[in-house]
Amino acid sequence: MKIFTRATAGTDLLRLVLCALIFTHGAYRFYEGSSPILGQILEDQGFPGGSGTILAYAVNVTETLGALLLAMKLFTLPVCAALTIIYTTGIILFHRHNGFFVVGPGTGGWEYSALLITCLVTTAWEDWKQKISVR
Numbered sequence: 531m532k533i534f535t536r537a538t539a540g541t542d543l544l545r546l547v548l549c550a551l552i553f554t555h556g557a558y559r560f561y562e563g564s565s566p567i568l569g570q571i572l573e574d575q576g577f578p579g580g581s582g583t584i585l586a587y588a589v590n591v592t593e594t595l596g597a598l599l600l601a602m603k604l605f606t607l608p609v610c611a612a613l614t615i616i617y618t619t620g621i622i623l624f625h626r627h628n629g630f631f632v633v634g635p636g637t638g639g640w641e642y643s644a645l646l647i648t649c650l651v652t653t654a655w656e657d658w659k660q661k662i663s664v665r
Contacts, residue, residue, distance in 0.1 A: 531603050531660070541656040548649045549601040552613065556593025565590055575623050589616055603657065610654035617643045617650075 534542045559565055569583030577585060593616075596609040621640040628638035 533601065533603055538656065538660070541652065544649055545603075545653045545656075546601055548646070548653065549597040552593050552600075552646070553597035556590045556597070559586075559590050560594065571624075592616060600653065606657040607654050610650040610657075614647050614650050617646050 534546070559568065565586040566583055568586035568589070572582035572585050573579060574582075592609075592612050596613055599605050600609045621643050625638060625640035625643055628640075629636040630641050631637070631639040632642045
């Protein structure tokens with residue numbers, strides 16, 4: 531399956547930009563070393579001691595490796611599902627308490643996460659449609 535085609539250029543562009551954003555998010559957390567901070571935040575939210583840091587690193591690996599796989603159209607459904615779970619959990623645990631807006635009328639809200647989830651669902655749907663039309 532080709533990574534970018536004329537017939538699917540719109541959703542391919544959406545997927546590749548989505549991958550760039552998600553990869554950058556996870557890679558930057560690795561680069562700056564803030565995974566333990568996220569781990570502590572997760573533990574403060576009720577995750578058992580020690581598991582927060584493991585989960586934080588798992589989120590980073592899922593974002594960085596998952597974005598690369600998604601860009602290559604590999605394991606699209608499981609990657610989209612895992613990332614959707616991550617961002618939905620982020621909304622529930624963190625962002626919903628800050629309202630809708632990320633900036634402007636509010637800060638730290640869930641609008642960006644909602645957009646990512648929508649793009650992930652669209653990407654998974656398009657991949658599924660292409661696979662069933664080939665059969």
